[in-house]
Amino acid sequence: MAKTLTIFTPAYNRAYTLHLGYEALLRQTSKDFEWLIIDDGSSDNTRELVESWIAENKIPIRYHYQENQGMHGAHNTAYRLINTELNTCIDSDDYMPDDAVEKIIAFWRKYGSKQVAGIVGLDADFDGKLIGTPFKENNVPIRLSHFYNQGGKGDKKYVYRSDIICNYPEYPIFQGEKYVSLGYKYELIEQDYPVLAMNEVLVNVEYRPDGSSLNMYRQYIKNPQGFAFIRKSSMQLAPTAKRRFMEAIHYVSSSLILKNKRFLQESPRKLLTLCAIPFGIAWYLYIQYKTRNLQ
Numbered sequence: 001m002a003k004t005l006t007i008f009t010p011a012y013n014r015a016y017t018l019h020l021g022y023e024a025l026l027r028q029t030s031k032d033f034e035w036l037i038i039d040d041g042s043s044d045n046t047r048e049l050v051e052s053w054i055a056e057n058k059i060p061i062r063y064h065y066q067e068n069q070g071m072h073g074a075h076n077t078a079y080r081l082i083n084t085e086l087n088t089c090i091d092s093d094d095y096m097p098d099d100a101v102e103k104i105i106a107f108w109r110k111y112g113s114k115q116v117a118g119i120v121g122l123d124a125d126f127d128g129k130l131i132g133t134p135f136k137e138n139n140v141p142i143r144l145s146h147f148y149n150q151g152g153k154g155d156k157k158y159v160y161r162s163d164i165i166c167n168y169p170e171y172p173i174f175q176g177e178k179y180v181s182l183g184y185k186y187e188l189i190e191q192d193y194p195v196l197a198m199n200e201v202l203v204n205v206e207y208r209p210d211g212s213s214l215n216m217y218r219q220y221i222k223n224p225q226g227f228a229f230i231r232k233s234s235m236q237l238a239p240t241a242k243r244r245f246m247e248a249i250h251y252v253s254s255s256l257i258l259k260n261k262r263f264l265q266e267s268p269r270k271l272l273t274l275c276a277i278p279f280g281i282a283w284y285l286y287i288q289y290k291t292r293n294l295q
Contacts, residue, residue, distance in 0.1 A: 003060065004105050006087040006162070007096070008036040010074030014092035015044045024095035025059050030102035034060040034084065038077050041068030070178030072171035072226075075185075079166045086118065088159040094205045097124075103200050104159055111139050117193035118160040121202035131155050134199045141194035144186055145239040157202040164189060172229055179223035181230040187237050217290040224257040235269045248272045252280020253287060 009021055018037075025035055039046050050063045066077055075089065086108060090096060107119060120142070123131040132154010135142070168188050171180045220227060231251035238244045251273060255263030267273040 002084070003032055003034045004085050004108075005033040005101060005159070006036050006078075006082045006084040007033055007090050007101075008038060008078040008082065008087060009090050009092050010038045010040055010071055010078070011042060011046055011092040012040040012068065012074075013042045013044045013046070015042070015046045015049050017093040018046065018049060020093065020095040021090055022053055024098065027098045028059075028096070028101045029099045030105060031059065032105055033101050034062060036062045036078055036081060037064070038074040039063065039065040040070070040074045041066065068178070069173055070180070072180040072182060072184075073173055073178075075182060076170045076173075079162075079170070082162050082166060084162055086159055087162050087165070088157065088202070090203055091205070094203050096203055097201055100200075100202050103198075104202065107139075107196075107198055107200070108159075111196055112161075115193070116141055116161075116196050117164045117189050118158060118195050119198045120195045121157045121159065121198040121200050123155040123157055123203055123205050124201040126204050126206050128201075128204070130201070131205065135197040138197060138199045140197050142197050143194050144183075144190045145243075155205070158186065158195065159202070160189075160195075164193065172226075174223070174225040174229075177223040177226050179219050180226040184230050184233055187234065191237060217287055220254065220287050221257060221291050224254045228254040228258060228260070228263075232266075232268055235267070235272065244269065244272060245276060248276035249279045249283055252276050253284040256280065256284040257287070 007025065009018070011018055021035075025033070037050055039050070047063070047065065050061065054061050054063065062081070064077060064081060066073070069076075078087070078089070086104070088104070104119065104121075112119075122134060125131060165185060168185050171182075171184060174180070228251055231247045231254060234247040235244050235251065238247055248267075248269065251267065252263065260266070264270060264273055
């Protein structure tokens, strides 16, 4: 019988934490899901570990290995392989509350429609403490750029309709780089569809020193093409003038890291970029200062 939800997990040398997700999926009160693991070029024992779980045959698991492309490349692959109505990404060091699948499917069956792209739920830490704030209203359609107006501050967990997210452009892969913001797809989708606010915790998360969220300055230096790409997109799509100007500042700094002399000509908002140049230079110098011992 076809499942409703794909839970996909990009994994790169995370065999030491992957068991958290597996054990949580074993405890789910609803089994209407499959687990898709995208092994993004791991050199540890991820393959052997996952194969042992597949052999146990306790939950449906699909395993796919690829050469390392970074988180966004793993997402590209997952979207090509997903064949369920809904999908959500659970990172390799996170896990779902025991009733998360049941709540997602029940919520979607009651409130979901072709007019929305999916659901946005809440994050909590490993102690169950909410990260950020809940939404002011439940079951209402909202857009990513309006979260703060709805009270939804802090990290959130998306559950998307597969027929929607799988049909938007893939994340670009830049040679020698491993990072493009996952927000690229989300920002494109929100131009056409809202998501439904769901005031339930859908994932428990813990930020680790080897996670990209704690190494953003390093990411700026290592992935300037990826950052310049997302800044150009956001300069066009961001909902406020202030946000678009901030994106222009970041675009200038990424272009300086790239040593791209044509950045002004390549900008989708040339006047905005021109005004942002002094601030972009300052931000570039600050990034250089912060990463002087990391390069």
